[in-house]
Amino acid sequence: MTEKWIQGEVISVKHWTESLYSIRINAPDVNFIAGQYTKISLTIDNEEISRPYSFVNSPNEDFLEFYSVSVPNGPLSTALQKLKGGDSINVSPRGNGFLILNEIPNIDNIWMLATGTAIGPYLSILNTKDSWNKFKKVILVHAVRYEKELTYQKNISFLKEKYGDRFIYISYVSREDSKYSLKGRIPQHIANGLLENKANIKMSPDNTHVMICGNPEMVKDTTTELKKIGLKKHRRSSPGHITTENYW
Ligand SMILES: Cc1cc2nc3c(=O)[nH]c(=O)nc-3n(C[C@H](O)[C@H](O)[C@H](O)COP(=O)(O)OP(=O)(O)OC[C@H]3O[C@@H](n4cnc5c(N)ncnc54)[C@H](O)[C@@H]3O)c2cc1C
Ligand SMILES: NC(=O)c1ccc[n+]([C@@H]2O[C@H](COP(=O)([O-])OP(=O)(O)OC[C@H]3O[C@@H](n4cnc5c(N)ncnc54)[C@H](OP(=O)(O)O)[C@@H]3O)[C@@H](O)[C@H]2O)c1
Known part of the structure; x- marks a missing residue:
């Protein structure tokens, strides 16, 4: 099944260390329960790469936040680390998972x-x-x-x-x-x-x-x-x- 994406916009990226960073995103109509994850994706070299990430924000906040580590040679985590405010990013509109x-x-x-x-x-x-x-x-x-x-x-x-x-x-x-x-x-x-x-x-x-x-x-x-x-x-x-x- 092809994923239905919502196009979000990066608000900011906070770099905690050389490998750890948090991305804040503005994306409408994403529904989840605290503790769940969703998929996010970027198109890299004409290929759509998506991975699951847990929400750090809670559902009552008006932005999305994801916390990630850039894994050596990891296709998505190294690309996400380079994002800047204003860049586009795809977010799946549904939360998943039972850590709730x-x-x-x-x-x-x-x-x-x-x-x-x-x-x-x-x-x-x-x-x-x-x-x-x-x-x-x-x-x-x-x-x-x-x-x-x-x-x-x-x-x-x-x-x-x-x-x-x-x-x-x-x-x-x-x-x-x-x-x-x-x-x-x-x-x-x-x-x-x-x-x-x-x-x-x-x-x-x-x-x-x-x-x-x-x-x-x-x-x-x-x-x-x-x-x-x-x-x-x-x-x-x-x-x-x-x-x-x-x-x-
Ligand atoms: C349900 C679920 C929720 C997830 N939520 C998060 C999240 O909130 N934040 C996050 O950073 N990652 C999360 N991940 C992992 C994430 O989906 C990616 O796998 C990760 O960001 C690396 O992506 P990649 O494409 O760079 O490399 P990949 O090809 O996906 O992974 C390469 C290797 O990196 C290592 N690795 C992957 N994720 C991590 C990690 N988080 N910490 C340390 N080593 C790792 C593993 O050895 C893995 O085999 C989650 C995964 C699942 C299944
Ligand atoms: N952390 C870094 O400095 C750094 C920098 C650049 C890239 N990366 C990459 O990021 C990925 C992992 O980074 P990470 O440090 O966030 O995750 P991690 O390897 O999962 O380590 C996080 C913590 O989990 C502990 N741990 C690992 N296996 C365990 C087990 N079986 N039981 C209990 N505790 C366990 C580790 O202890 P131990 O220390 O005893 O293993 C460490 O305290 C790797 O791919 C790495 O190459 C990390």
């Missing part, structure tokens, strides 16, 4: 685990009232290689100020020492209890739902560790505690 709160049972604590650019959909969700009506505590965990990749700190400070102890933000920097972040990987720290200690919250099947998004190896390894402590994959037909989305 409507799919998640009512529970006390929601853990949102991300590697790299996969923090985006959680920022979209946390900018909606639903997330704060539905859970007692929100624990956002962001794992990156280098400290400078801990982006969107203004949004995180805003959430901390607004929601105080109900919002816990834990960062991981895996490839250098960092004063305020844990070093290592999320699954290992679930296995040895360090992540629960840092949050000061126990993960147990009666109080926990975990959303996991990003690097598929991290999603897999984390799911394995969560299963060992009694959590299971969530399905509509069989409610559980783990909801995942792989970025590749």
